[in-house]
Every structure is written in C-alpha cells, then in structure tokens.
Amino acid sequence: MSAGRVEDVHPIVVEHKSHFNKPRHVKYWLRCLKTYLPQQYQSTDSNRTMLAFFTLAALDLLDSLKPNTTPEEREQYIDWVYLCQHPDGGFRGFPGSDLGEHRNEENKVWDPANVAGTYFAFCMLAILEDDFGRVNKKACLTWLRRVQRPDGSFGETVGEEGKVEGGMDPRFGYMAMGIRWFLRGRATGDVMGVPDVDADKLVECVRISQTYDGGISEAPFHEAHGGFTYCALAALSFAGHLPKPGENSSAGLSDVNHTIAWLVSRQTATLEEEDLLDTYGDETDTIATCHDAHSFVAMKGFRDTKNGKDSFDDRPTSNYHLQWVGFNGRCNKIADTCYSWWVGASLSLLDKVSLASPDPNRHYLLDKTQHIVGGFGKVAGNPPDLYHSFLGLAALSVMGLEKELKPIDATVCISTDACTHLAKLPWRVENLG
C-alpha cells in the first residue's frame, strides 16, 4: 500500500517547455507607458514614481524601451521625473502632494521628499540615460541624513520638528542605502561637503532583525519575510557589508548558511490557497494539496485512514507536481510571483541561485502566473498588475531563466546596462574616484 507513496522521484521529470510571451509583455507595458492606468491604481497614487519605475524598468529589461519611444518622448519622461524633485532635496513619491507656489515654512511638512520616491527617481534617470545634471545632489545627501533615526533605521519622510515618519522598515533602509550609493558610491566621509549617513548603525539594524529561523524581518522579533530579507541583504550589499565568499558571517549577517536554509525553504509546490488546508487534520491530503515535501513523506496515519487512501488513489504522481515550484514569502504560505524575485534575488546576492530549482520556478512563472494579455498575476489565475508583472520579469532575469531578458543587477533592481550608464557619468567618476 505504501508502494508508490515514497517512490524515488529523482530525477525531476519530463520534457516540459514553457513559453515566455515577450510580445505580450511588451504590449502590456507599452499600454502602461502610453495610456492611462485604470482607476484601481488610484489607491496607489502616492506611489506613482514606483508605478513609473516598474513601467520603464520592465520595458528596459525587455529591451523594448528605446525601440518603442522617440528621444523626445524620453526627454519628457525625464522632465516628469525632475518635476517630482523636491525643493529641499530628494524627490516626492507623487506630484499630488506638491503645494507649488503655496508652499511655505508653515505648511511644507505636508509636502515632503520621500525615500522611495527618490530611489525610484534615480533608477528611472539611470534607465533613461540621463546625466543626473539636474539632481540637486548636495541637498539630497543632506536630506538623506535627516531621514535616519538615532537607532540607525531609516524612515520614509521628515515630518514636524524633524521627526522621522514612516515605519521601522528595511524597505526604507534599503532604498536609503541605494540613494547613498547612487550619489556616493562606496565613498565614506564627506562627499560634496556632506558627511555620510551612519551606515554601520543601519548594518546593526539588519543584524538584530534576523529571526530564530534564519530569515530577516522588519524589526527584532517580527516574523521572517522574503521581502524584508531581500531589502536587508540588498542594503548590506549597497553598503559593502555582505559576507565575502567563503565567510559564514559579516557585521550585518550572523550566519549565512542559516539564512540560505531559510531562503531555499521558501520554495514550494503549494500554489493555491485552498491547498494550504489540511482538510482532515491528519496530513492525508492529496498530492495536489501537498504541503511542500508533504506529498513525499509517508504520512502519519496514512495507512490507517480511509481519507488517506481516497486521497492518493488515482492521483497524478509526485513527479507531475514537481514541474511547478514557486516561492513563498513566509513559512507555510502559498507561492506568489513576487517572491520569486525577493527570494531569488536574495539567493543571487549570496551567490547561491544554483541551490534553488530554477527550471521548475520558470515553469511556475510562465505556466501559472504569466497572463495571456501579458504581465504576471500574484498567484495562479490572477489578472496582471504592475507590481507582480515587473517582479516576474525581474525574477526570470536575476535567476538567468529567460534569455530574452536583459540581465538585472540584483542589488539595484535595474538592468546592468543602466548601472553601466551610471558608472560612466563624469561627475560620478570624479566624485568617487
């Protein structure tokens, strides 16, 4: 009776070809670029620079930005990015907070520069091959110091009486270290007459946010999370504090192997919400409802229950389900397109993409969440949205799973082409030596 239950499933099967539908993706993103986004995006209006970044970065990864836009159009995009620049340094997250000529000392607190807005603005300028000539670099670096809290973490904006607003959140730490890197590279000390932020303190914030299971969370004792783990590792990467090859720890990361174990554990064949349910409470659900390795172990009670027998008779083999493997963001959650990026890029930062199962992840992204109109949805069968559509492409690129995409820089989250453009800018070469 247990025969077939614990069959040797090695090697992972089968002739399987998934199709990356490049023309559809290009069409989806050109629609985002050149027509209005649907009204549902109104609820993310304050993150318009992020939506704009997804659009340009996706078309760039698809190598379809320049072929589909005129130099005049690209100039206008650059102008729009600069429109979001804040008079006191940094960039707004969206033009909607701009008080324009009505802005004064008393009301300016309602119209602040925003860390995410600034980071995405710089990414867009690099993608659009701007020279950063209109960036008020010195004011930006001065402002950046004000967004850091005494404990080393970064917030989102500077509020009343200099109070740092926004959650304790490695997303802001990541993007703040990114802004620093864009303008300062890895230079320490004064640049353009502005002292550095306290990078060591931020590194310490990352270290204390590591969890008992090897992941990283938003703050000490919070639950390990794929997105926060990426942001923390990428912040360390920007700061030059990732462990060097062969080292198992660094100032920011106490145990690389523990973190790697957590990252590879995010791979899951549990792809749909209903599959999370253990229907009978005895772990005898079908292979189709497998809990990660669930389907491969001889389960407790399997031999004794009718449910167990019913579940496994006449079901497809384990090998069949191993063709589609996604990543989840937290233990015991289902796969989600965006975590192929957050976790895949984290592995890439640690130079360990090879430890994941890349092909089944490619099948998952292309067969399950790639949408027929282009773009990617969050989970199997969902309609596409900008966030998942970009991160789906980014994931395929960072794990080297799709040759029709440009390579992406796992730290900066833009194409290596765009990074190369930035590296060649004369002011940057001069400033950073």
Next chain:
Amino acid sequence: MLEKMAKYSNAEEWADIVPIPQDDGPGQPLAAIAYSDDYVEAMSYLRAVMANNEMSERALHLTEDIIRMNPAHYTVWLYRSRILFATSSSLPAEITWLNTIALKYQKNYQIWHHRHTIVDALNSCTGEQDFLSQMFELDMKNYHVWSYRQWLVKRFDLWEGKGELEAVESILERDVRNNSAWNHRWYLVFGRGESCFEDKERVRREVDYAKEAIHLAPQNQSPWNYIRGLIRQTKGPAALSLASFKQFASEFASLDDPDNVTSSHALDLLAEILAEREGDAADAAKALDLLAKKYDPIRENYWKYRKSLLVGQGGVKAAA
C-alpha cells in the same frame, strides 16, 4: 461632470477655499492614472487646506474622503492626526472609525501606524485585543496586525497573564501551521530580554509545546524551526544540545527504516545532528541523499550542497 464635482466646489461650506490643482508638468507624465472626478476634486481641496494649515472639522472629513480613495497617501494620515490633536477630537471615536477602515483595507500599513499614534495617546489598550481577533478572522497571517500586536504587548505590558499566550494557543489550535502565531509565541516567551534564554523551566515548556505540535503534524515546518531556534539561542543552565534531539528526530526519520520517513524536517535535523560528529558523516550523507532523492526533491540542489559541506569536513570519504 459639474454634477459629479458638486461635493466640494458647489458646497457653501467650502466656498472660501480655492482648490489647488495637481501639476503633472507640461509634457507626457509617467504612470498617469485615470482618476475619478471625485478624487481629483478632493485632492485639490486637500492641497488647499494643507497649504492653509487648516485645523478644522471639515478638513478632518476631507481627510476621511481621501483615505477612502487612497489609503496609502503618506501625509494625509499625519495631517489627520495633527487635526485630531489640535481640535481635541474624540480619540475613541477615531479608533471606532479606524476599525472600519482597517477591516476594509487590510494590506495598508499607514492605518496601523496611525492606530499606534492614537492608542499611544489614549494610553489604554482596552478593546484592542478583541479588535485584533476580528482582523484575524479575515486573515490570520496579516503581517501589519501581528507587528502592531507586538508593539501593543510591549507598550501595555501584556507579556504574561493578559491573555496573549492563550490567544496564540487558540490560534494554533485552529491552524497549527500558522507561522505568524509561532513567531508571536517566540516573542512573548523570549522578547523581554536575554535572560529568558537561560530560564530552564521556560525552555522546557517550549520544547514540550513544539514537540506536541510536531506529533500532531510532523510535516509542519514551523515547530521544527522553533525547536532549532531554541537549540541555537538557549544558553547557560537552559542550553540545549543538538545531539539531545537525535532520538526525537528518529521517531519521524530513521535511517534504519528509510521507506517510512514521516517528516522531511526530522530528516534534515537528523542530518545536522549526524554532521556534528565526524564518525557519523557517512550517515549524515545518507540522510541528505534521502532528502534530495525521495523526501524533498524540490530542494535537491540544496541537499547536495549540504552534502558537499560534509565532504569539506573530510568526513564523508568513508561513505564514498
């Protein structure tokens, strides 16, 4: 169009305000959104009252209007809390309103940041645990809610005897795989200081709790992670050795009976225990092979990597 725009521009109450339209620049904007007319109008009035630093009830209503359309607006929340305090508005009423918004926009974190501000000012957490239970009815793993709950525990000293541990246990009774609940348990038990990791009684209770959960569902990763966390972090008189879990792991994964492994996580732990002793490296390699080929082939490459680390220790030669 004018009919639809009536809410502010046709209202007598707002007649003194000159709205400030959005400036999207002269050229082609990026990420232009097909805004509703209501939103365009409300935002224009919001900019105008913000520019005037107006602290009034009508401005408070306007922020509510904006929040319902764009809850992620990062300064409207700050503006709202300034108005609340400036006009000495009822904070309990604010919490009641916030409950409806939180239930509607579950993925928004500004809501929780705002709640934090208000509850902190109220200096009371009455009703908070009940409301969090209501949130959990919609999503037992809502990250914002769990993060807020940690703050609540610390701010109002709910560590022990205030129903927190009981609440976690009841959530785990409903779903023993809820990793957020496991994480909250860890926080409650160990979040008060390093000395908790030296408390033998406390550690023994936690080991027993996790073991019991594993017996219920051996393939559930959460309690295995919990136990391995305990092994890593306990110290002093409460320190746990890896080797002391060999027998427990063997209940679910024995190399003598490789066809009847009931938990890949037990096999993983066993491999780690065996890898500690050079003489057991051959057995560790066997366990890792079983994981790669039979019990956890999704992570085949990772198990092979783990095996290569054994070779690096020079222990696997005997097995080869």
